[in-house]
Amino acid sequence: MGMLRIGPESGSEVWVGRARERNLTQTALTRLARGTGAALRLVGEPGIGKTSLLTITARAAADRGYQVFHAVADQLSQQSPLSVLLACLGVRQRPDDPSRAEITQTLVGQPPAFPANGSALAAVAEMLASLVDDLCATGPTVLIVDDAHWMDEASTVVWRRLAASVEHLPLLLIAAHHQDPSRPTRTPANTLRGHEHLLSLMPLDEAEVSQLLTGLLGAPPGPTLSRWSGAAVGNPLYLRELADVLVREDLVQVVAGHADLRDDDDRIPPALTAALTSRLGLVPDAGDVLRTAALLGTEFTVTDLSVVLGRPVRVLADVLQRAVAARILAGSGERMTFCHPLIRQALYDAVALPLRRALHLDLARELAAAAAEPLTVAHQLVAAGGVENRWVPDWLHRSVPALADTDPGLTVRLLRAQLGQLPAKDPHQPSLSVALARSLQMLGRWEEAADRAREALASSTGLDAHGELHWLLIRALTNSGKTDEAELILRQVLTRQAIPEPWRGRLLGTLALISRAGTGGSDEAEALAGEALDAGRRSGDDCAIAGASVVLSLTRSDRRDHPAALRHAEQALTALVGHPDHPELEMFALHCRVVSLQNMARWREADRVLRLSHEIRRRAHDVAAGSIGVTEAMLHYWLGRWDEALTALTPVADDPCGPFYPGLHRGGPALLRRGVTALIAVRRDDRALAEAHLHPATHVSADRSTDEDSEGFLLAARAVHAEQQGEPERGAALLATMLQHRPDSGTSPHHPWFADLIRMAAACTDSSTVTAALELTRVWTEAEPVPGRAATMRQRCVGLATENPEPLRTAVQHYRSAGPRTELAATLEDLAVVLAGHGATDECRAAATEAIDLYTRVGATWDVRRTEARLRGRGVRRGVSGPRAARSVSGWAALTATERRVAVLVAEGRSTPEIAAAMLLTRRTVQTHISRALHKLGLRSRNQIAQEVLRNAGPDDG
Numbered sequence: 008m009g010m011l012r013i014g015p016e017s018g019s020e021v022w023v024g025r026a027r028e029r030n031l032t033q034t035a036l037t038r039l040a041r042g043t044g045a046a047l048r049l050v051g052e053p054g055i056g057k058t059s060l061l062t063i064t065a066r067a068a069a070d071r072g073y074q075v076f077h078a079v080a081d082q083l084s085q086q087s088p089l090s091v092l093l094a095c096l097g098v099r100q101r102p103d104d105p106s107r108a109e110i111t112q113t114l115v116g117q118p119p120a121f122p123a124n125g126s127a128l129a130a131v132a133e134m135l136a137s138l139v140d141d142l143c144a145t146g147p148t149v150l151i152v153d154d155a156h157w158m159d160e161a162s163t164v165v166w167r168r169l170a171a172s173v174e175h176l177p178l179l180l181i182a183a184h185h186q187d188p189s190r191p192t193r194t195p196a197n198t199l200r201g202h203e204h205l206l207s208l209m210p211l212d213e214a215e216v217s218q219l220l221t222g223l224l225g226a227p228p229g230p231t232l233s234r235w236s237g238a239a240v241g242n243p244l245y246l247r248e249l250a251d252v253l254v255r256e257d258l259v260q261v262v263a264g265h266a267d268l269r270d271d272d273d274r275i276p277p278a279l280t281a282a283l284t285s286r287l288g289l290v291p292d293a294g295d296v297l298r299t300a301a302l303l304g305t306e307f308t309v310t311d312l313s314v315v316l317g318r319p320v321r322v323l324a325d326v327l328q329r330a331v332a333a334r335i336l337a338g339s340g341e342r343m344t345f346c347h348p349l350i351r352q353a354l355y356d357a358v359a360l361p362l363r364r365a366l367h368l369d370l371a372r373e374l375a376a377a378a379a380e381p382l383t384v385a386h387q388l389v390a391a392g393g394v395e396n397r398w399v400p401d402w403l404h405r406s407v408p409a410l411a412d413t414d415p416g417l418t419v420r421l422l423r424a425q426l427g428q429l430p431a432k433d434p435h436q437p438s439l440s441v442a443l444a445r446s447l448q449m450l451g452r453w454e455e456a457a458d459r460a461r462e463a464l465a466s467s468t469g470l471d472a473h474g475e476l477h478w479l480l481i482r483a484l485t486n487s488g489k490t491d492e493a494e495l496i497l498r499q500v501l502t503r504q505a506i507p508e509p510w511r512g513r514l515l516g517t518l519a520l521i522s523r524a525g526t527g528g529s530d531e532a533e534a535l536a537g538e539a540l541d542a543g544r545r546s547g548d549d550c551a552i553a554g555a556s557v558v559l560s561l562t563r564s565d566r567r568d569h570p571a572a573l574r575h576a577e578q579a580l581t582a583l584v585g586h587p588d589h590p591e592l593e594m595f596a597l598h599c600r601v602v603s604l605q606n607m608a609r610w611r612e613a614d615r616v617l618r619l620s621h622e623i624r625r626r627a628h629d630v631a632a633g634s635i636g637v638t639e640a641m642l643h644y645w646l647g648r649w650d651e652a653l654t655a656l657t658p659v660a661d662d663p664c665g666p667f668y669p670g671l672h673r674g675g676p677a678l679l680r681r682g683v684t685a686l687i688a689v690r691r692d693d694r695a696l697a698e699a700h701l702h703p704a705t706h707v708s709a710d711r712s713t714d715e716d717s718e719g720f721l722l723a724a725r726a727v728h729a730e731q732q733g734e735p736e737r738g739a740a741l742l743a744t745m746l747q748h749r750p751d752s753g754t755s756p757h758h759p760w761f762a763d764l765i766r767m768a769a770a771c772t773d774s775s776t777v778t779a780a781l782e783l784t785r786v787w788t789e790a791e792p793v794p795g796r797a798a799t800m801r802q803r804c805v806g807l808a809t810e811n812p813e814p815l816r817t818a819v820q821h822y823r824s825a826g827p828r829t830e831l832a833a834t835l836e837d838l839a840v841v842l843a844g845h846g847a848t849d850e851c852r853a854a855a856t857e858a859i860d861l862y863t864r865v866g867a868t869w870d871v872r873r874t875e876a877r878l879r880g881r882g883v884r885r886g887v888s889g890p891r892a893a894r895s896v897s898g899w900a901a902l903t904a905t906e907r908r909v910a911v912l913v914a915e916g917r918s919t920p921e922i923a924a925a926m927l928l929t930r931r932t933v934q935t936h937i938s939r940a941l942h943k944l945g946l947r948s949r950n951q952i953a954q955e956v957l958r959n960a961g962p963d964d965g
Contacts, residue, residue, distance in 0.1 A: 032064050035179050035204075039073065039147040044178040046170040048155075051208030057183040059243075060208065061151050064181060073147040073179075080157040088161035092135050095150055106141060106948040110134045132165050136918055137949040139169055139178065144938040147177040155182035172919055174654075176934055210241025219243060220266070223250040224259060229267025232259065235349075248347055290329045297330065301354035302366055304386065306344040314377040315370050367391035375402050381410040385417050394425045400435040407442045415449040422446065437463070437472035444479045453487035474510025481517050486591070494521045509551060512542030516554025520595075523561060533562040553582040553592050560599035564606065567750055567790040567797075573603035598638045605642060607795045610826035613642060637679045641720075645759075647828030649687045649865045656680050682720025689727045690867045701725055719745065723760050730767060731869060739767040739776060746779055750790035758787045758800050762833065765808050781808050803830075807837045810844055819854075832861035836874045843881035851883055899959035901943040909936040910944075914953035 035045040049057050061077070068075050078095035093099065093110075101107045113131055142148045150169070152158060158166065170180055211219060216236055220228045223246070228236060236249060253259040259266050287293065299316055300307055309327065313320045327343065330336040335350060336343050345351035358366065371387035375398065384402070388394055403410075403425060411418040422443040429436055440463035447456035460480035464473065477500055484493035497518040500506065506514065516539035523532035536558035543551030560575035576599035583593050597620050604613035617639060636655045643652035685700035687693075701724060722741050729738035742764040745757035761780045768776035784801040791797055799821045806815035815838040822831035835858035842851035855878055862870040878884065902910065905926075912922045923933045937949065944955055 032060065032067075032181075036064070036068060036071065036073075039068075039149070039177055039179050040071070042177050044147075044173040044176055044180070045204060046173045046180040047182070047204050047206055049181065049183040049206045049208055057208055058153055061153055061181060061183055065149065065151055068147075068149045068179070071147075073149050074142055074145075075149045075151070077151040077153070079153045080155050080159075080162075088159050089131055089135065089165070091152060091158045091162040092165055093131075095152060096135065096138060098135075098138075106134070106138050106950060109948075109950055110138070132161060133916060133918070134950065135165055136168055140176070140919055140934065140937065141941075141948045143176045143178050143934060144941060147179070149179045149181070151181045151183075153183045156184045158182075168918065168920070175923075176919075211243060211246075212241065216241060216246060219246055220250060223247060224253070224266040226261045226264060226266040229262070229265035231268045232266060235268070242348075249349065287333075287335065290326065290333050290335065293326050293330060296323065296326050297335065298354050298358065299370075300336075300343070301345070301351045302358075302363070302370060302387075302390075303383075305348055305351050306342050308342050308383075311374060311379055311383060312343075314379065315373050364391050364393075368395065372398060375406075381406040382413050382417070385410055385414070385421055388421060389417065394421070394428060396428060396430075396433075399425060400429065400433070400439065403442070404435055404438055407439070407446075411442065411446045411449060415446045418446045419443065419450065431466065436466065440466075441472055441475050441479065444476065444483070448479065448483060448486075453483045457483035457487065457489075473505070474507045474514075477506070478510055478513050478517075481514065482591075485517070485521065490521050490524065494518065497521070508542050508546040509548040512539045512546060512548055512551025513554060515539035515542060516551055516558060519555070519558040520561075523558060529562045529565040532558050536562065549582040549586055550589055550592065553579040553586075553589070553596060556582065557592065557595045557599055560596070560603065564599070564603060567606075567787075567795075568792055569603050569606045569795055570793055573600060573607070576600035576603055594635050598635060601638055601642060605645070605796070607793065608799060608821070608825050610642075610646060614646060614826070617642060637676050637683075640683050641679070644683055644687070645827045645829050647832070647861065647865050649691075652683060653687060656683060678718055678721055682718065682722075682724055685724035686720050686727065689724050689731065690869050691865075692731075692868045697724070697728065701728060719757050719760055723763060726760075726763065726767065727869070730873075735767040735770045736773075739764060739771055739773060742767065743776055743779075746776075746783055749783070750787055758784060758797050759830070761800060762803050762807055762837065765804055766837070769808070777808050780804065799825075800830075803834050803837065806841060810841050812838060812841050812845060812847070815841060828861055829865075832858045832867075832870070835861070836870070836877070839874070839883075840877045840881060843878055843883040848883060851878070855883075897943050897945065899944070899955065902940055906936050906940045906943070909933060910940050910952050910956055913937065913940075913949050914956035 032047065035047060038045055049060060051057050065075050065077060076095050076097065078091055080091045096107070098107045098110050102111065110131055113134065139148065139150070152166070166180065166182065169178065172178065173180060213233075217228055217233065220232070220236060232253075236246060253268075258268060261267075287297070290297075296312070296316065300312055303311055303315070309320055309323065313323060316323070327336060331338060331343075334346050337346050338344075355363070367387045368391040371384050371391060374387060375384045384406070388399065403421065407418060407422070410421075422439055426436070426439055426443065429439070440459070444456050444460045444463060447453075447459055457480055460476045460483060464476050464480070477496070481493045481497060484490070484496070497514055501511070501514060501518065515535050519532045519535035519539060522535060523529060536555045539551055540555035540559070543549070543555055556575045556579035560572045560579065563569075563572035563575060576596050579596035580593070580600065583589060583596065597616070601613045601617050604610075604616065617635075620635070636657070639655035640652040643649070643655060681700045685697055688696035688700065701721075722745065726738035726741040729735070729741065742760055745760060745764070748757045761784055764780050765777050768774075768780070781804055784797070784804045787797040788794070788801045799818050802814040802818040802821075806812060806818065815834060818834045819831065819838055822828075822834055835854045839851045839855035839858060842848075842854060855874060858874055859871050862868075862874070875884075899907075908926065909922060912925060917925065919933050919937070926933070940952065941947070941949075944952070946952060946955065
């Protein structure tokens with residue numbers, strides 16, 4: 008805790024945030040030193056310390072030798088698109104820099120506000136992103152934008168693009184926003200979300216307030232000053248203003264070592280009030296206006312003030328302008344604010360409490376009648392300390408959807424208070440009860456939402472309310488992991504014929520999903536889903552249609568009919584278009600689509616679908632992070648992006664009794680989280696991480712209710728670990744347990760691990776296991792109506808078991824074109840070993856080199872050692888006989904094949920993330936290749952690479 012001050016040489020003391028904020032920025036700078044960056048978003052009310060924290064961070068970064076660029080968006084808000092980033096990067100201020108000069112040249116001849124969708128704007132946006140890449144190639148870089156809520160849309164787009172790259176670049180992005188969501192901005196804070204660490208700068212606590220006042224007044228604050236300094240609500244700016252008033256008006260004295268006010272009263276000390284409100288005398292006849300404004304809050308709109316006073320804005324304009332001139336009020340966009348909270352507090356306290364509450368209720372009614380923002384009306388109702396039954400229930404019924412979207416916490420408070428006063432048979436009771444349960448769910452308070460839904464069901468008589476309350480109850484139970492209870496309630500309620508068809512369809516679909524994830528299996532789930540689909544179509548309920556389609560996609564996947572599974576998943580996503588209030592269902596449908604494409608060996612398409620799902624994830628927030636995490640992690644694993652796989656698993660709950668995810672039975676997510684992490688750790692030879700996940704403290708039994716389907720990764724990790732320990736027999740025995748899973752059992756496929764089983768069994772001369780595994784690959788392949796992933800795995804297994812290189816070559820060709828780099832590397836390893844046995848040394852070494860290169864990219868040190876050991880066992884060592892030709896150290900000839908390919912893509916105008924996606928590399932690896940290419944070519948920017956490519960690139964470089 009404590010203060011972090013700018014040194015004495017600055018001439019001022021500035022509060023810059025608490026330890027948490029300082030620690031996170033310090034961590035970001037440390038990451039920057041290690042080669043990766045971060046994106047921070049600072050949010051707080053004016054005066055809370057955002058600018059100070061930016062100043063300290065910029066100074067600390069500069070002291071470390073980092074490149075620091077800074078802009079204040081508020082000062083640029085009326086300029087042209089991209090003006091914020093142009094100013095931040097000093098484009099016009101550095102005409103001597105070739106990259107910046109090229110950007111300036113592109114802008115020459117453009118009008119002050121060139122078209123936002125014009126080719127010039129697109130070119131400049133690409134150049135700015137390239138400029139940042141170039142800066143990062145020369146050293147750690149920090150970009151800071153203050154008042155980022157004023158950032159122009161084009162700058163925001165480029166900023167988001169940069170934020171998506173920070174994990175792989177030495178780049179630190181910091182954007183500071185105002186906290187008030189009602190404050191007008193050009194760029195709302197939430198449009199920059201997606202990759203940032205959110206830092207909500209909080210007011211000072213009591214100890215920090217005391218420390219700041221001690222520094223300002225020369226002595227610790229006494230009891231009276233401490234009590235009334237609370238009106239500054241921990242805002243350092245307000246506290247400094249308070250101290251200035253006390254010192255200027257000589258209202259403070261130091262007694263017994265403490266600075267305190269001369270008066271000691273329960274009210275604001277009259278002397279302090281008089282000093283703070285002395286400016287009121289400069290605005291004659293403003294008392295009524297300012298007292299009413301104080302009732303509206305520290306901030307208010309002129310329109311609302313006009314409504315409650317019943318005076319036109321033009322009549323109020325003169326009074327408000329004089330109040331601004333007297334520094335009582337200040338303008339803030341379309342809002343007005345009191346310059347000091349204590350001025351507002353003094354005006355507010357001057358109204359007796361009973362009268363004040365009545366006035367708040369009166370203001371609420373007038374604002375509601377004038378169709379003011381629901382949040383404004385709600386704040387007045389809360390300040391009134393209670394509600395009444397004449398107009399508030401009708402207003403809540405109309406306004407609660409918009410209010411809940413803006414502030415669900417405030418909505419819950421109002422609904423609880425109103426429902427507590429309504430008569431039991433009031434007609435508003437059902438709709439407000441549903442709204443309360445829905446608002447609690449928006450806050451993620453699932454258990455409270457379930458309790459409220461139960462209470463409402465006990466008193467509900469309307470069929471529609473009855474149906475929706477059951478839907479909300481089941482949704483709350485499943486999200487809190489109580490799927491057994493949800494299933495019991497569903498089976499009971501669906502026996503009643505009184506449930507309206509739209510809700511019946513949704514409930515049937517949910518029961519189908521729970522049944523498949525529990526003990527019901529695919530047959531019952533498919534039958535229930537069919538009923539749900541019929542009900543949804545009869546009632547035209549898209550949510551019911553989508554829920555049923557998700558389950559049908561899962562059951563078709565169980566039956567290996569992957570094209571049909573894909574059609575049902577796409578049908579679900581189509582049905583949900585325009586229904587953003589069902590994020591879990593969208594995530595389920597997205598999962599089904601990605602997994603179906605993966606099973607059909609359409610890897611790149613699956614990856615593209617997942618990458619284009621950002622809008623769905625944005626709507627889903629935390630729901631998306633958990634429910635899609637295992638799907639994303641498995642895809643990243645097979646595509647050879649292991650770091651991304653581990654990142655995707657971070658929000659997945661490590662709880663065997665937690666909520667189920669689509670396609671996974673209860674306990675499945677926890678098993679997959681541990682299994683994928685353990686397998687990556689084992690293959691990377693990270694022993695500490697491997698041990699932590701190979702044998703978790705929480706035991707999960709392998710029965711149907713805990714999803715034995717999901718044990719594949721964990722079993723594979725334990726088997727590879729046994730192989731590392733020199734115990735291939737134990738590894739083969741672990742993997743052999745997968746032989747019991749057949750296509751007709753409705754379990755998830757385990758064929759991806761059969762080649763590992765054959766390798767380990769063959770090392771132990773266990774021919775019976777090899778034969779059994781080979782036979783099962785045939786069964787899995789024939790179960791697929793359209794050849795998919797199992798067919799290629801069979802080719803690999805046949806080649807490995809029979810030592811025939813042709814099936815292995817076929818599998819390598821498929822994996823190379825389809826995209827799963829993890830399976831490509833392993834198949835190349837197998838091919839190299841088989842070729843060594845055939846004496847094809849040159850082809851063997853080429854395959855082994857490619858395999859080891861792929862292993863090295865993901866850090867699979869164990870796989871590299873195993874490959875080399877298997878080849879040594881067949882008398883082959885890696886390397887090329889004979890003298891090596893001297894390699895150029897500069898120019899086009901010095902570039903490696905990968906660097907040339909990257910250069911070609913740079914010349915095509917591809918961004919670093921786009922190149923990473925196209926080449927299945929991490930962004931950091933791409934940036935490294937670009938940096939090396941620039942160095943070898945003697946160039947300074949990506950923009951110069953295009954000319955070099957045109958001069959040198961041949962057909963093989965594409």
